[in-house]
Amino acid sequence: MNFLILSLIKAAVVAFVLLTALAYLQWIERKVIGHIQLRVGPYRVGPHGLLQPLADVVKLITKEGVMPSNVNRFFYLLAPFIAVVLALISIAVIPFGPQITVGPVTTWMQLTDVNIGILLVLGISSVGVYGVALGGWASNNKYSLLGGLRSSAQMISYELPLALAVAAPLLLANTLSFRAMVAQQSGYWLGFIPRWNVFPEILGFSVFLIAGFAETNRVPFDLPEAENELVAGFHTEYSSMSFAAFFMAEYANMVTVTAVATLLFLGGWQPPFPEPYSDFIPILVFAFGGLIALFHGLQPARRKDKYTFPAVAVVFFGIAALFGLSLFVPMLKAALMALFWFCGKVGLLLFLFIWVRGTLPRFRYDQLMRFAWIVLFPLAMVNLLVTGLVVALTSK
Amino acid sequence: MTALIFFIFAGIAVLCGVSLVVQTHPIASALSLIGVMGSLALLYLQLGGEFIAAAQLIVYAGAIMVLFVFVIMLLNAGAEGVSRQVSAMARYAGILLLASFLGLISFIIQAALPKTEGVVFGAFQGGTAEAIGRKLFTVYLLPFEVTSVLILIAILGAIVLARKEV
Amino acid sequence: MPASVPLSWYLILSAVLFGLGVAGFIYRRNIITVFMSIELMLNAVNLSFVTFSYGLKQVDGHIFSFFVMVVAAAEAAVGLAIILTVFKNRQTLMIDDVSSMKY
Numbered sequence: 001m002n003f004l005i006l007s008l009i010k011a012a013v014v015a016f017v018l019l020t021a022l023a024y025l026q027w028i029e030r031k032v033i034g035h036i037q038l039r040v041g042p043y044r045v046g047p048h049g050l051l052q053p054l055a056d057v058v059k060l061i062t063k064e065g066v067m068p069s070n071v072n073r074f075f076y077l078l079a080p081f082i083a084v085v086l087a088l089i090s091i092a093v094i095p096f097g098p099q100i101t102v103g104p105v106t107t108w109m110q111l112t113d114v115n116i117g118i119l120l121v122l123g124i125s126s127v128g129v130y131g132v133a134l135g136g137w138a139s140n141n142k143y144s145l146l147g148g149l150r151s152s153a154q155m156i157s158y159e160l161p162l163a164l165a166v167a168a169p170l171l172l173a174n175t176l177s178f179r180a181m182v183a184q185q186s187g188y189w190l191g192f193i194p195r196w197n198v199f200p201e202i203l204g205f206s207v208f209l210i211a212g213f214a215e216t217n218r219v220p221f222d223l224p225e226a227e228n229e230l231v232a233g234f235h236t237e238y239s240s241m242s243f244a245a246f247f248m249a250e251y252a253n254m255v256t257v258t259a260v261a262t263l264l265f266l267g268g269w270q271p272p273f274p275e276p277y278s279d280f281i282p283i284l285v286f287a288f289g290g291l292i293a294l295f296h297g298l299q300p301a302r303r304k305d306k307y308t309f310p311a312v313a314v315v316f317f318g319i320a321a322l323f324g325l326s327l328f329v330p331m332l333k334a335a336l337m338a339l340f341w342f343c344g345k346v347g348l349l350l351f352l353f354i355w356v357r358g359t360l361p362r363f364r365y366d367q368l369m370r371f372a373w374i375v376l377f378p379l380a381m382v383n384l385l386v387t388g389l390v391v392a393l394t395s396k
Numbered sequence: 397m398t399a400l401i402f403f404i405f406a407g408i409a410v411l412c413g414v415s416l417v418v419q420t421h422p423i424a425s426a427l428s429l430i431g432v433m434g435s436l437a438l439l440y441l442q443l444g445g446e447f448i449a450a451a452q453l454i455v456y457a458g459a460i461m462v463l464f465v466f467v468i469m470l471l472n473a474g475a476e477g478v479s480r481q482v483s484a485m486a487r488y489a490g491i492l493l494l495a496s497f498l499g500l501i502s503f504i505i506q507a508a509l510p511k512t513e514g515v516v517f518g519a520f521q522g523g524t525a526e527a528i529g530r531k532l533f534t535v536y537l538l539p540f541e542v543t544s545v546l547i548l549i550a551i552l553g554a555i556v557l558a559r560k561e562v
Numbered sequence: 563m564p565a566s567v568p569l570s571w572y573l574i575l576s577a578v579l580f581g582l583g584v585a586g587f588i589y590r591r592n593i594i595t596v597f598m599s600i601e602l603m604l605n606a607v608n609l610s611f612v613t614f615s616y617g618l619k620q621v622d623g624h625i626f627s628f629f630v631m632v633v634a635a636a637e638a639a640v641g642l643a644i645i646l647t648v649f650k651n652r653q654t655l656m657i658d659d660v661s662s663m664k665y
Contacts, residue, residue, distance in 0.1 A: 075423065115524060119450035126458025130430070133462070137423070137469050149469060156462055176525055402567045406575045413579050413602060417586035422594045429598050432579070436605055439572065443616045448624050452608075455631050460601070460638045467642045468594055471649050476592050476656075491585045498581035499574050506570035514566025520616050527621045528628070536625055543632050550636035557643035 010111055011092075018091055022251045023053035029354045036358035047308040063240040068140055071237070075138035080238065080245035083131025087252035090124045093117045094259045095178050097269045097338030101331055108179065109338065117178040118170065121260055122163055125215060129155045131249065132217075132224075136234035148234035150365055151217060151224030157372040158214035158221075164380035165208040168387040169197040169264045182268035192274065196267035201387070205265045207380045209349075212257035214372065216250060219357040223365050258349035266345050269338035279333075282323040282340045290316035398517050401442060409435040410495070417491050420475040422468045426461060433457040444520030447528050572613040579606035591656045593648070597641055604634045 027042065027049065034041025042049025067076065095110035114120055129152045136148010173181045187195045198205045214221040224234060235246045262268060271278035290313045297309030323340070326332040363371065412431035419425050433456050440449040532540055579602060586599030608627045615623025645655075652660055 072421075075427075078427075114446070116446050116450045119447070119454065119525075123450050123453030123458060126454050126462075127430075127434075129458065129462055130465070133465055133469070134423075145469065149466065152462065152466070156459065159458075399567050402571065406571075409575065410578055410582075413582040416595075416598060416602060417582055417589065422592055422598075425595050425598055429601060432602060432605060436609055439575075439609065440612050443572070443612050445612045445615070445624050445627070448608075448612060448627050451628060451631060455635060456601075456605070460635050463638055463642055464594065464598065467645065471594075471646070471655065473592065473594060473655055476590075476595075487589075491582070491589070494585045495578050495581045499578045502570075502574045502577040506568075506573065511568075514568050515572070515616060516566045520619060522619065522621045523615070523624055528624055531621055531625055532628075539629060543629060547632065547636050550639050554639040554643040557640070558646050 006105065006107060007111065010107070014091060014111060015088075018088070018252070018255070019248075022248055022255070023057065025251050025255070025350065026056070026247075027053050028350075029357070032351070032354045033358040036355070047304070047311075057244075060240055060244040065240040065242065066237075068237050071140045072138055075134050076237075077242075079131050079135035079138055080242040080249075081131075082134065083128065083249040084245040084252070086124050086128040086131065087249035087256070090121050090256040091252070091259075093120055093178065094256070094263065095182065095268065096342050097335060100335045100338075102335075109335065110179070113177055113179050116176050118166060118176050118181075118260070118264070121256065122159075122166065125162075125253070125256070126156075126159060128249075128253070131246075132234050135238065135246065139234070139237035141237055144234050144236045147224045147236070151234055154217070154221060154224060154365075154368060154372075155215055157369060158211045158376070161207050161372065161376040161380040162211035162215060164377070164384050165204045165211060166260075166264060168201050168204040168384050171384075171387050171391050172197055172200070178263050178268075182263055182270065185267040186270055188274055194267055194270065194272045196265065196270075196272075198265040198267075201265060201383070203379065203383045204387070205261070207376055207383065208261055208265065209352075211372075211376060211380075212261065213353070213356070214368070216253040216257055218250075218254065218353055220360040220362045221368055223362055223368065254350065254353055255346070258346045258353070261349055262342065262345045269342040271337070271341050279327055279337065282337070283320045286316045286320035286323065290314075290320065398442065398515060402439070402515075405435040405438045409439070414491065414495070418488065422473045423465065426464050426468060429464075430457050430461050433461070442517050443515060443523075444518070445523040447523060447525045569613060569617050573610060576606045576610040576613065579603075579609070591658055593645055593655050593657050593660075596657065597638075597645070601634060601638070604630055 030052070031041040031049070042052040045052045045055050067073070092111040093114055095108060095113070097109035099106060099108050132155065133148050133152040136144045136146075136151065139145070139148075169181070170176065173184045175181060175184070185194070185196050189195060193199070213219075217224060235243055238246060271281070273281070293309045293313035293316060297305065297313060300306040300309065323336060326336045409432050412428040412435070415428040416425045416432065419428065433452060437449040437452040437457070440446075440452060583599045583601075583603035583606060586602065587596055590596050590599065608630055611623040611627040611630070613623075615621060615627075648660060649655060654660065
């Protein structure tokens, strides 16, 4: 097929799936934080609050967009635009799976592979600071300005440990492109331990995740947008779709950071066990989930659960059957298995992000900056030096 | 296709350059400079300099310009007032004339030089990170180490100068 | 429109950007804008380096360009620190007002 048409189709699929995933990521976050705080989260709008993101979108679109009087209109409108565009562009270089064959077309599950994949993601996250800084400054409000400056100072301070933590698996992989990095992590030590970069680089992985928390302004580093300190910080003066844009940009950044962590450290779309045994894991996982849902459906805690939980059980059994079917159709199997493992790992890391949000208190600003420069940056540098030493001593 | 991309991004670069010089508010000038850097990064990609394009985005547009934007916001630099009795027409015309004068001189010079081949995207494959790394750590090792010392001196200087006096 | 772009057009673009940088440097009064014009000149020179690197099919131009970027970063840090100090002492950012040596 023509390269242009194929790229357009892939871009449309990725954009649609990403935007839906961002909306439902917000639903998952509210449910998980609700259950951590011993309450239910969204429950009324649709079964178990599943239509809550739709209701939120409708509310945000129809809400009045109030623009404060003395702002510079161009920068005020430019800031959420920059934030959301740059956050969504990074997905273009992230591979979701290996090369698959769909009908007459053979293509990678990635929008485009550039030789400098990881550098491009780092560059886009560096330029993404401007959305926050301009948003805070253009609001003509001292709390927003303080929040914007603090947030951008935090983001650029934590870019350094992020980049150094990224450099260590690059030394092991000897390449900058994502495809080659995942290919380098294939194979197993002793036959069953996967050759993921997280096992030699556990310190690098932790530094990367902590710096990722700070880059995306998530708790415990979310002082710049804390509601009780700075009246929502740099996005105080934004309402309706501009606020939705900042929100969407934050979740898209989270997805990008977890996807890059998966590709660099956790082996991308590769299963943790050798091939013939790991094919049954998706079937087992979804069947188990269906059984739990069925169990709760038969002993409902609330009256509505008598109907919703069995429906969930049916859906899960259907997905398990689909995975079982794909074992016999190789064309489908590669794509589905890769998607399951990649989304599973990204989902686990996103759950970690949400879990930490519900659990930890936030850092004070000087503690935050101190942590970046005095603890994380030397740790990341030591990690890089030790990795470099080991690679130099063991390579021919 | 190469020519189309070149014209679009060269046009954006020149427009942002003119806007940098002409705008009164420093933040608008800073954003125009970021626009110039972005379009130049794309032109570097076209010339086969993929590592330099990424370094331009990360270092120049993502760190140096953030520093500029910080200082402008911290100092609350406002728009410049009306300057020394020069009419707006003279100001715009002067800047455009200067730029086009330089462009004309360059065009005349290059028309007199022998013709070289054109730029084809993908013809120069030597701008990868590996190629730059090899040259940087073997042939240009001394400048690399001296530059690290230079950055250290710059950091110390900036901290000493901007420190609060106790 | 030709199929490939002659190399000299990149050099012309570099010259135009350099000229704009010089114009901003000479003409503007706000010291931060003057500094940004210097950065524009450095960017134009980077483009010229990368262009010649393509023309000679060597990677040394990229390395020079990399060093220019690094030196520009160091210069920006120190220069902005100096600007902050001048602002602290003179409370102005217009270079015309910082014209007397005596404080």
